[in-house]
Amino acid sequence: MAKMTMVQALNLALKQEMAADDRVVLLGEDVGPDGGVFRVTDGLIDAFGSERVMDTPLAESAIVGMSIGMAIYGLRPVCEIQFSGFSYQAFHQLENHAARMRWRTQGRLSVPLVMRAPYGGGVRALEHHSESREAYWAHTPGLKVVIPSGPRNARALLVSAIRDPDPVIFYEAKALYRAFREEVPEAEETMPLGRPQLVREGRDLTMIAYGALVRTALEAAEQLKGLDGIETEVIDLLTLAPLDQELLAASLRKTGRAVVVHEAPRSFGPGAEIVCRLLEEAFYYLEAPPVRVAGFDVHPPYFSRERWYMPDVRRIVEAARRTCSG
Helix, strand or coil: CEEECHHHHHHHHHHHHHHHCCCEEEEECCCCCCCCCCCCCCCHHHHHCCCCEEECCCCHHHHHHHHHHHHHCCCEEEEECCCHHHHHHHHHHHHHHHCCHHHHCCCCCCCCCEEEEEECCCCCCCHHHHCCCHHHHHCCCCCEEECCCCHHHHHHHHHHHHHCCCCEEEEEEHHHCCCCCEEECCCCCCCCCCCCEEEECCCCEEEEECCCHHHHHHHHHHHHHHHHCCCEEEEECCEEECCCCHHHHHHHHHHCCEEEEEEEECCCCHHHHHHHHHHHHHHHHCCCCCEEEEECCCCCCCHHHHHHHCCCHHHHHHHHHHHHHC
């Protein structure tokens, strides 16, 4: 198997799905000859032409609105928003139309579109380029929210998202785009949406993360084992909405302690929802209160202070020690 970056793996997913299904079309700013702002769509216009890989004006609402129309009329649009912080211009289209169409038409119409958007910090970009606001979308009924954590699952999840009959928000952590390589099979591979994965087994503590922070959580788990002898179970959510709590609750029933890690702001963030579900499902198994390690309730800071904003190994280890000491 070839070793690929996440950018290359996403490009492979798009290329293979476009080759297999001529209903799959791409649109967005600079997705054509420039290959997208991070080169995820590189070379696809040469392979499939400008009728299937469409450069658009700088108009996020129009990009998503056009995608909704295409989806209703039978196409499988994959639209790219250059940075997630610019997707708010399309919020009305997603919230009032894409997310509601199946419900509003009593199942007669669906909107099988994917909105891809880079999100999160770690590359010293400006605040609109570094935000982690997945909670907006996960809070919206009718939208699925998928966040891969590496090249192989990014490729498999994107294929599944394109084939899904409903709108999917596909968040890609910029910090992962070229952070490492992973073996990705050339043959087709899919992953079910809405299923978390156990990526490290343990008996003392459950750690729940997604996106770029899965790697940070695994590093913290390794440090906890080496320095404190704490065996940490790490779960990669992969999909925020719908959120499948079965694996999370089963893990908490085994360990009795939980730390939830994300870079989105702490208040009213995904961690609050996850902790609440853990309390509902496994309250009587708790040995200590669940803990959140999250971004702060401020806008992502400029370059020099970015590393203080992002949850890192030190903060995760401190939280884990605190919950394990009770």
